[in-house]
Amino acid sequence: MLYDNHGRHVNYLRLAVTDRCNLRCFYCMPEEGIDYVPKEALMSYEEMLRIVRLLAGMGIEKVRITGGEPFVRKDMMDFLRALSQMAGLRQINITTNGTLTAPLVPELKKMGIRSVNLSIDTLDKERFFQITRRDEFGKVMQTLEALLKHGISTKINAVVMEGKNEADLLPLAMLTKDSPVDVRYIEEMPFNGEGAHYQKLWWDHRRILEKLKEHFPSIEKLPDPPASTSSNYKIPGHQGTVGIIAAYSRTFCGTCNRLRLTPQGQLKTCLYDRGVFNIKDLMREGASDDQVRTVFLDALGNRAKDGFEAEKRRFQFPVSESMATIGG
Numbered sequence: 001m002l003y004d005n006h007g008r009h010v011n012y013l014r015l016a017v018t019d020r021c022n023l024r025c026f027y028c029m030p031e032e033g034i035d036y037v038p039k040e041a042l043m044s045y046e047e048m049l050r051i052v053r054l055l056a057g058m059g060i061e062k063v064r065i066t067g068g069e070p071f072v073r074k075d076m077m078d079f080l081r082a083l084s085q086m087a088g089l090r091q092i093n094i095t096t097n098g099t100l101t102a103p104l105v106p107e108l109k110k111m112g113i114r115s116v117n118l119s120i121d122t123l124d125k126e127r128f129f130q131i132t133r134r135d136e137f138g139k140v141m142q143t144l145e146a147l148l149k150h151g152i153s154t155k156i157n158a159v160v161m162e163g164k165n166e167a168d169l170l171p172l173a174m175l176t177k178d179s180p181v182d183v184r185y186i187e188e189m190p191f192n193g194e195g196a197h198y199q200k201l202w203w204d205h206r207r208i209l210e211k212l213k214e215h216f217p218s219i220e221k222l223p224d225p226p227a228s229t230s231s232n233y234k235i236p237g238h239q240g241t242v243g244i245i246a247a248y249s250r251t252f253c254g255t256c257n258r259l260r261l262t263p264q265g266q267l268k269t270c271l272y273d274r275g276v277f278n279i280k281d282l283m284r285e286g287a288s289d290d291q292v293r294t295v296f297l298d299a300l301g302n303r304a305k306d307g308f309e310a311e312k313r314r315f316q317f318p319v320s321e322s323m324a325t326i327g328g
Helices: 045-058 076-084 102-110 125-132 137-149 166-178 205-215 279-284 289-300 307-312
Strands: 012-016 062-066 091-096 115-119 153-160 182-187 230-234 241-245 258-261 266-268
Touching: 012 045, 045 076, 045 258, 045 279, 045 289, 062 076, 076 091, 076 102, 102 137, 115 137, 125 137, 137 153, 153 166, 166 182, 166 205, 166 241, 182 205, 205 230, 205 241, 266 289, 279 289
Parallel strands: 012 062, 012 258, 062 091, 091 115, 115 153, 153 182, 182 241
Antiparallel strands: 230 241, 258 266
8 A cells, every 4th residue: 555754644646648639628728738748758558558567456446537638648448448457447437528438438347447526617618618728518418418429427517617608507406306427626736838817716616606596596515525626515306416626725634645646657756846856767768667656656655735835835936837848
């Protein structure tokens, strides 16, 4: 089992397989997009499988595949098949924008993918276009229907943005009435390639909850699973649940069980750090398995206590990179 220097049990890897995305979401990148890294600078599938195999042997039990958008990368399904057969992994989940995912859902179910996080910030087609700068709303809703049809546990990720999608808080909550979906409202973060959009975060976790309570006064607090990033709630009579992720307020750092690997192989022990080591470069220099394991252990032994400390360690490098380069 892996523990960091603060005694937190670490058993979860978020693995970003690409920085490329076919949407241009307001909270993730500028309208013109970002400068993507050259293909040769990305980790190969073989390198990623080696890392996951080593980490699974050290105690990592859960892997979440993220991007960018994972399914824009060629041969992604072959990689997922190989990953699904790896000893030691108990759970493989995926985060996707859903634009390319619907036709793949039956095979994802067959290979044992247990859970998918689907990014849907609005249920209004016009607002979807304004937020994502792309006309792909219909494909995303087809993915949601396919996931529910095939019984894959589905969480909807909705970033709450001032002046963009406040009107969607309640319609999104109503999705939980007749479907077993879990809607997760996420505080907007400055990982958008530009820096913070606002001087002050208006829609923080407290205000989101207040809005929900105004319209669902009987909403009930649920026990949160260990290391949960969301505070979870149940609206009586609804099949699904709602949750709030204080991603900017960082209220859940004390139980964080996650490591992150960027598409370039940069190890991040916190979302808010700049990256502590490049594993890909180490492997390409011929590092042994033991040397790679040692790097992970050293990084966990010097982990920031929380996201605020991690951000302070950045010194003159303010948070402004795109979430697509980190792994959302």
